[in-house]
Structure formats: structure tokens, C-alpha cells
Amino acid sequence: MVDDYECPVCMETKKSLEMPKCSHKVCLDCYKTIYFGVSELEKPCILNLPHWTYEKQFDEHGDLIENEKEYEHSDFLSEKMNYKYEYDETLYKDVIVLRDNLMCNRPEWMNIQEIINYENELFRICSEWRIKEDNYLASRTIGNQKCPLCRTEIEY
Numbered sequence: 001m002v003d004d005y006e007c008p009v010c011m012e013t014k015k016s017l018e019m020p021k022c023s024h025k026v027c028l029d030c031y032k033t034i035y036f037g038v039s040e041l042e043k044p045c046i047l048n049l050p051h052w053t054y055e056k057q058f059d060e061h062g063d064l065i066e067n068e069k070e071y072e073h074s075d076f077l078s079e080k081m082n083y084k085y086e087y088d089e090t091l092y093k094d095v096i097v098l099r100d101n102l103m104c105n106r107p108e109w110m111n112i113q114e115i116i117n118y119e120n121e122l123f124r125i126c127s128e129w130r131i132k133e134d135n136y137l138a139s140r141t142i143g144n145q146k147c148p149l150c151r152t153e154i155e156y
Helices: 028-036 068-080 092-101 113-139
Strands: 002-006 013-018 025-027
Touching (some): 013 028, 025 028
Antiparallel strands (some): 002 013
């Protein structure tokens, strides 16, 4: 990084980055646009997953005690349902049907209404995130990954 350099692309004085192969300097914002592309849509975030149904427990030091049910539930989703949260492309209604068809293979505690409501919310949020992520990726103008000054390919 180089401090206070005028970027030849956007003509703003910013912290700049030297291109690895050609040594031209462009600001970090222009570098990201050239390499990754840009979208007018905001990149979606999946931070707002629902809270685990069962109360979390802490030891006398305030450290979280590992919850066996939470791990068992997560294992069931990933192993039996093959559900991977944000990476899963299964539609909301399809994942609900899949879950419902596997109810007899689950421990009884997973079939209570609180867990089903938790899963419904989890599946809904992840499905909505996947749709927003797909729209975001489809809307991006992909950068050409070349230096705008000499057309040398940019390495990342």
C-alpha cells in the first residue's frame, strides 16, 4: 500500500495499491472493481440466523457450555438432510418437505413444535439469503482483471 497517491483511474487521492506485475498504482476501491466487479445492489449478509431454541448454558467462568442437542441437530441437518445453511440451494418449500419426510428418522425432541419453528425460520432466512445472493451476483458488472493503464492481467 502507498499512502496518499492520486489514482489514475478515479483521480482521487487515496491509499493506493501497486499492481503485482506492472507496478502501476491504483486505489484499493478501483482495484476491487477491476478484479471483482461491482453491483448497485448491496451484498447480502446472513448474520441474522434465528436463535437456538434451547437456552444456552454457561459455566462458572461465563464460558459457553457445549450444547449436545445443538450439535446433534446441526449434524442431522448436514448429514441426514444434506443441508448446508448458506450454501444450500434447495428452495424453502422443498427443504420443508425433505425435513417433514425425515421426521420419523429424527430423535423425538427434534420433532417438538419449538424446533420445527426454529427450522422453518432458519430455512426461510437461508433461502431468502440465497435468492438475494444470486441476484447480487447476477447484477455485478464483472471486472476485466486487467490493469486499466497497460492491460496486464492482475493477479490476486
